[in-house]
Amino acid sequence: TKNNSSGDQTTQLLSRPRLQELVREVDPTVQLDEEVEEMLLQLADDFIDTSLNAACSLAKHRHAPSVELRDVQLHLERQWNMWIPGFGNDELRP
């Protein structure tokens, strides 16, 4: 267990073998130092936490009872200029 940015005691979401698999997918010649792997695992955790917290704030702003896809999509697009295809309202996209 470890302390994440929100201060909760939680298990890490992403495993080291799964990260190594992703790295091989991107570039089979890349080798990561252990510290770099650790940093990327932490980065993934922080990304998930901040995205979820932002989506919660947006849902509350809408006076909605729960987080919906559009809350997460809005955050990802505004913060990261990221659009993940295949989640329902692609027809709204150019």
Place this chain on the structure above:
Amino acid sequence: GTQIRSIKDEFLVPMGVMQSRIKAITNKHGLEDASMDVASLICHAVHERLKTMVEKLAVIAQQRGDLLIKG
């Protein structure tokens, strides 16, 4: 027809773990549980974020290597 979902549905983070994290955070904000789609979207997004980061690191490491050879 058009392919709607082009990203493979093999998740970087196990769905159960992701859903319990989502539940913890949404409940902290006093919100109800989110749908499965939210977990799936976050999984794809973190995949994209890490992929971009690793690609950048690979380029930087390559350039550093080139400089060492030249130096």
